[in-house]
Amino acid sequence: MQELTHYMNGEHVKGVSGRFSDVFNPATGEVQAQCPLASTDEVAKAVEIAAAAQPAWAAVNPQRRARVMMKFVDLLNRDMDKLAEALSREHGKTLPDAAGDVQRGLEVVEYCIGAPQMLKGEFTDSAGPGIDMYSMRQPLGVTAGITPFNFPAMIPMWMFAPAIACGNAFILKPSERDPSVPLMLAELMEEAGLPKGILQVVNGDKEAVDALLDNPIVQSIGFVGSTPIAEYIYSRGCANGKRVQCFGGAKNHMIIMPDADMDQAADALVGAGYGAAGERCMAVSVAVPVGDETADRLIEKLVPRIEALKVGPYTAGNDVDYGPVVTQAAQQNILRLVQTGVDQGAELVVDGRDFSLQGYEDGFFVGPHLFDRVTPDMDIYKQEIFGPVLSTVRAGSYEEAIGLAIDHEYGNGTAIYTRDGDTARDFANRINIGMVGINVPIPVPLAYHTFGGWKKSAFGDLNQHGPDAFKFYTRTKTITSRWPSGIKEGGEFNFKAMD
Numbered sequence: 001m002q003e004l005t006h007y008m009n010g011e012h013v014k015g016v017s018g019r020f021s022d023v024f025n026p027a028t029g030e031v032q033a034q035c036p037l038a039s040t041d042e043v044a045k046a047v048e049i050a051a052a053a054q055p056a057w058a059a060v061n062p063q064r065r066a067r068v069m070m071k072f073v074d075l076l077n078r079d080m081d082k083l084a085e086a087l088s089r090e091h092g093k094t095l096p097d098a099a100g101d102v103q104r105g106l107e108v109v110e111y112c113i114g115a116p117q118m119l120k121g122e123f124t125d126s127a128g129p130g131i132d133m134y135s136m137r138q139p140l141g142v143t144a145g146i147t148p149f150n151f152p153a154m155i156p157m158w159m160f161a162p163a164i165a166c167g168n169a170f171i172l173k174p175s176e177r178d179p180s181v182p183l184m185l186a187e188l189m190e191e192a193g194l195p196k197g198i199l200q201v202v203n204g205d206k207e208a209v210d211a212l213l214d215n216p217i218v219q220s221i222g223f224v225g226s227t228p229i230a231e232y233i234y235s236r237g238c239a240n241g242k243r244v245q246c247f248g249g250a251k252n253h254m255i256i257m258p259d260a261d262m263d264q265a266a267d268a269l270v271g272a273g274y275g276a277a278g279e280r281c282m283a284v285s286v287a288v289p290v291g292d293e294t295a296d297r298l299i300e301k302l303v304p305r306i307e308a309l310k311v312g313p314y315t316a317g318n319d320v321d322y323g324p325v326v327t328q329a330a331q332q333n334i335l336r337l338v339q340t341g342v343d344q345g346a347e348l349v350v351d352g353r354d355f356s357l358q359g360y361e362d363g364f365f366v367g368p369h370l371f372d373r374v375t376p377d378m379d380i381y382k383q384e385i386f387g388p389v390l391s392t393v394r395a396g397s398y399e400e401a402i403g404l405a406i407d408h409e410y411g412n413g414t415a416i417y418t419r420d421g422d423t424a425r426d427f428a429n430r431i432n433i434g435m436v437g438i439n440v441p442i443p444v445p446l447a448y449h450t451f452g453g454w455k456k457s458a459f460g461d462l463n464q465h466g467p468d469a470f471k472f473y474t475r476t477k478t479i480t481s482r483w484p485s486g487i488k489e490g491g492e493f494n495f496k497a498m499d
Contacts, residue, residue: 002033004179006042006203007186009049010196017042021176021205026092026324027313029362033090035176038204043171043211046200050142050169051217053197058139058167062116065165069113071192072161076106079188083181087152088314090178092324092364093276095314098153104444105157108465111447115165118470131482137474139167140219140243144212146233147182148225149175149326150279150386156182158451159222160199162469164189168219169198173212177326179203213237220473222464223247224281226384227410227456234459245460245472247453249384250281250412253405254441255427256289256298257398257418265417266301268441272415273390274309274368277322279330281457282413282435282442285385286374287392288401295394299349299372302390306350306368312357324364325387331364334387338369341380341391347372352388376404384410398423406432411454415441434458 004023005012015036023033038046057065076083084098091098121135145159152174160170174182179201186201202208212218213236220243223233227248237244254272256265272284287302289295312320325331335353342348352367366387374381374391381391395401405414415437416427424438434453437443445451445466452463462468 001031004033004035004183004203006036006038006046007183007201008046008197009053009200010190012183015042015203023090023177023179024327024364025089026326027315027360027363027365029328029364033180035179035203037176038202038208038211040207040211043202043204043208044215046171046202047142047212047215047217049197050171050200053195054139054141054167054169057164057169057195057198060167062119062165062167065167066113066115068189068193069109069115069161069165072189072194073106073109073113075188075192076102076109079184083153083184086184087178087181088323090180091149091152091326093279093314094320094323095317097276097322098314101151102153105151105154105161107447108158108469109161111465112161112165115470118467119166119474121476127480128482130484131480133478133480135476135478137166137470138477139474141168142171142217143168143220143222143473144171144173144218145222146173146209146212146225147175147223149177150276150281151224152178152181153185155224156185158465158469160189162465163220163473164194164198166470166473168473170200171212171218172199172201173204173208174201176203176205209233210236213240213242216240219243221245222472230459243472245458245462245464247281247458247464248456249410250283250453250457251286251381251384251408251410252282252284252413252415253286253288253408254284254415254417254437255395255398255401255405256287256294257416257420257423258291258294259419260294260417261419262297262301264439266298266305268415268417269302269390270305270309272441274306274322274388277325277366278388279325279386280442282444283386284415284441285389285391286381286404287390288395288404289392290395290398290401292394295372295392299370299392302370303350306370306390309368311355311365311367313360313363322388325366326364328364330386331366334366334385334389337380337383337385337387338389341371341374341378344378344380346374346378346380346391376407402427402430406430409456412457413437413443413453415439415443434463
C-alpha cells in the first residue's frame with residue numbers, strides 16, 4: 001500500500017499526525033494509497049517555511065518569475081501523459097478528460113507569463129509642483145488554496161500560478177481523494193526553478209483547513225467546492241482578516257428555444273451533462289425546452305444519444321465516454337437523489353440505476369439518467385447532484401424559462417440555444433448568472449478572462465484567473481513623491497540649485 005506525503009521545503013515529508021485517508025481506484029473500488037491528514041502543527045510548520053522563503057522570492061523581478069512559469073509550461077507539456085494517467089487513476093475520469101484538466105490549468109500558467117505587464121502600476125508626472133505620484137502592486141506574502149477533487153490539476157494551477165507570479169508563497173491543500181497530481185505539480189515547479197518553500201502541498205481535512213484559516217501569517221485563502229463549505233470558509237477567513245474568494249455549488253440551466261438546431265442542442269447537452277460523469281461545477285444539469293413540441297423533439301433526440309454512451313474505466317482509452325464517480329459515497333448519493341426524483345413524480349426516461357460493468361462490479365460507476373417533467377419543487381431540481389443525471393423542466397414560454405434560471409439560488413453558469421439574435425442578447429443582458437453561453441454549452445472563460453459565478457455560487461468580490469487574479473494576490477501601494485531641492489516657494493525653478 002502506497003503511503004503518500006506532504007511536500008514541504010522542496011522535499012516529500014511523511015505525515016506525523018497518525019491520521020490517514022483512503023485513496024481509491026474508483027474503477028475497481030480498491031484502496032490504492034493512504035493520504036496523510038496534517039495536524040495543526042504540521043500546517044504551522046509549512047506556513048513558517050513559506051514565510052521565511054517568500055521575501056527573497058518577492059525581491060526577484062517579475063520577468064525572472066515569469067521565466068519560471070515559462071519553464072513550467074514546458075514541463076507540463078513534457079509530462080502531460082504521465083499527469084493525465086495519475087489523475088485518471090485516482091479520480092476516475094477518462095484520459096482525454098484528464099489531459100483537458102491539465103491543459104486548462106496550463107493555459108492559466110501561460111497567462112501568468114505576462115506577470116510583468118499585469119503588475120505594472122500607474123504614474124502621474126507633476127501632480128503638483130515638483131510632485132509625482134505613482135502606484136505599485138506588491139505581493140500579499142503567504143497565500144493558500146483549498147481545492148476540490150473534480151479538477152485536481154486545473155484548479156490548483158488556477159490558484160498557485162498567479163499567486164506565485166505575483167511574488168507570493170503558496171500553500172496548497174488539495175482534496176485528500178486524489179492528491180497525487182498536486183504533489184507532482186509541486187515537483188515540476190521546483191524543476192522549473194522555483195525556490196524551495198514557495199509552493200508547498202499539505203494534505204489534510206477540516207483540521208488542516210481550520211489551521212490555514214486561523215493562522216495569522218496566511219494573508220489570503222482561495223476555495224472551490226460545495227456552497228456550505230464555501231460559506232464557512234468565507235465567513236471564518238474574513239473574520240480572521242484574510243482576503244478570501246470562495247466558489248461553491250451550481251445548478252446550470254440550458255434553455256432550448258423552438259428555433260434551436262435540435263441536433264446541436266442535443267449533442268451539447270450530452271457532452272455538457274454527462275462528460276466527466278457530471279462531476280463538473282459547469283456541467284449542464286437542467287435542460288429547459290420552451291414549449292411541449294420543443295421538449296418532445298429534444299427528448300426524442302436525447303434518448304438514443306444517452307443510451308449509446310459508453311461507461312467504463314479510464315484504461316479503456318478513447319472507447320469510453322465517461323468513467324466512475326470518485327467515491328462510493330458519491331455514487332450512493334447520486335442514486336439516492338435519482339430515487340427521490342422518481343418518488344416525487346419526475347418521469348425517468350433513461351434509467352441507469354441498474355448499470356453494472358463486468359469485471360468492475362465493485363467500481364463506483366453510475367449509469368446515465370434522463371428525467372423529464374421535472375418541476376422546481378423537486379429535490380433533483382433544487383440540489384446539485386454532481387453526477388450523470390440530466391433533468392428536463394418544460395417551460396411554456398421564454399419568460400418562464402429565463403425565470404427558472406433567475407430564481408434559482410445558484411448562479412454559476414447558464415446557456416441558451418437559439419438562432420435568434422434578439423433573444424440571445426436579451427438573455428445575456430437579463431440573466432443574473434456569472435458565465436453565459438450562447439450556443440455554447442459550458443461557457444468556461446479562457447485564461448485571459450475571469451471565471452466566477454453569482455449568487456450562492458461565489459463569495460468574494462474578485463474572480464479566478466485573468467486580470468482579477470493579479471488583483472486578488474497583490475495589494476496596491478500609492479506613493480506621493482516630492483524632491484524640493486530645485487524648487488522655490490511659488491513653484492519657480494531655482495537654476496542655481498543645478499550648479
